[in-house]
Amino acid sequence: MQGPVALGLSGRLLISGLVNDSVYVGKAGKDAALDRGWLLGHFKDAGDPRHSEDVEIKWGVHPPGDERLEWVKGEHRTALLVLISGRFRVELPGRSVLLEEQGDYVVWGRGVDHSWVAEEESVVLTVRWPSVPGYAVEG
Secondary structure (H helix, E strand, O other): OOOOEEEOOOOOEEEOOEEEOOEEOOOHHHHHOOOOOEEEEOOOOOOOOOEOOOOEEEEEEEOOOOEOOOOEOOOOOEEEEEEEEOOEEEEEOOEEEEEOOOOOEEEEOOOOOEEEEEOOOEEEEEEEEOOOOOOOOOO
16 A cells, blocks of 8 residues: 555545645645655645645654754744654743743734744654745755
């Protein structure tokens, strides 16, 4: 079998990536590795059910010491970052937030600059809205 597997309501197996034009079934770890962690957002092809200009979702897998290469400045989005595993620090103006227990999270709004560092190997789920281009850092 290839692709993600899910049980349908009838208990039958569904094998997928793309199930039909508006349903996608996947595995966050596998799919995230294909697009720098991003599962959903404006950067997915327009015909893909994971394309959205309203929201972005990232499954971030970070080795120890991984950090954002530069601060995000002039933020136009709201963000929610949830710790799945590890120890992860989010830097905000005048404040450092340490996420160290599964489920710890931080929310910041538009206009709040930020950066981050993985203090240990970490997995975080990030949800940002709206989904707009202009924040990627090459490196």
